[in-house]
Amino acid sequence: MPYETLLSAVVIGNLEVPNRVVMAPLARHRAAQPGDVPTETSAHYYAQRAGAGLIVTEPAHVSPEGQGGLAAPGICSDAQEAGWKNVAGAVHARQGRIAVQLSHAGRMSHRRLQEGGAPPVAPSAVRARGVQVFAPQDDGTPGFVDADDPRPLESAEIAGIVLQYVDAAHRAHRAGFDMIEIDASNGYLLHQFIATGTNRRTDDYGGSVENRVRIVVEIVEAVASVIGAHRVGVRLSPGFTGADIEDAEAQASSLYLAGELARIGIAYVHLADAHFIDAFRDIFNGAIIACGDDTAQDANARIERGEADAVAFGRAFVANPDLVERLKADAPLAEPDAATIHGGGEQGYTDYPTLGDARRSENNENNESN
């Protein structure tokens, strides 16, 4: 079998997964309006991808304030919880496994996405320069607009942010998710706390490495106390420089965090880039899910080298609902259509054919032309 290691079973936390092909979190901006509720179509989309060893959902904001894009789903209302329960149920009905990604966009947002038109919140009043978010444009139609000037969080508000994650963890638990992934990557709120360029705070949540990662540790501990550390993962991207992130101490903070996450005993760390992966692995004894620009061949080699236990794929899962089946058959992969990634309906979402579908329609065409 090709990609034998990638397609072999592994245990993450105490979840047995039949292969090491993880679906990466992919924002698709298709939640029902008003209310940012995951739809039946989203349940179908995730169920189509249930062959993944583990699905990580698109970012689900833990509070309305945490919303970073138009029609991104939340996990902070009863209707959203019911929508997610339907998603998790649909994946489980196809024998899949699914983690929900808890997210807070922080400054990667816009006042047009915020209740009452308030500015988005962030560790400090540092705007993400040259960064665009998916939000209503001046004429009200969806599109990409410059990230807004954020309001720095008061020290007294931070406990409330932690509670938003706790509330979302209860909702995730009730919705039936197998795991919870806490996003501290790619320039969103928790990464804004970790990185030196975006955190200018002088309280207990800014300054030293320990202080800058404090909110992450508090959230991970709190969420672990809700569903058990063995069901928690954290996504980090220490080398990420998009979203106007500058971090003079990325290595120090990610390795310090590795020790804290090992102490808490979480199931996995999802590294969205390969920076310091070996050093990280020396400290963190849970599973490592690596992600980014991997072909199946690279992913297989990475796991064989012992660098990671599993590899997450992003773009490949957009266009290949049956990615694992295609890898097993060493079949070609379809490419995603950029025009239908963000927003819209079923087109470019649930209508990518499986290999079986594609072969059947080819046969039909051949039969018709005969």
Ligand SMILES: Cc1cc2nc3c(=O)[nH]c(=O)nc-3n(C[C@H](O)[C@H](O)[C@H](O)COP(=O)(O)O)c2cc1C
């Ligand atoms: C359509 C799309 C949406 C994405 N949305 C997010 C997101 O909301 N948050 C995030 O951290 N990463 C997001 N990513 C990044 C992916 O999780 C992944 O890290 C990236 O696609 C690299 O993996 P790949 O080379 O297999 O595509 C997105 C990627 C794509 C293609």
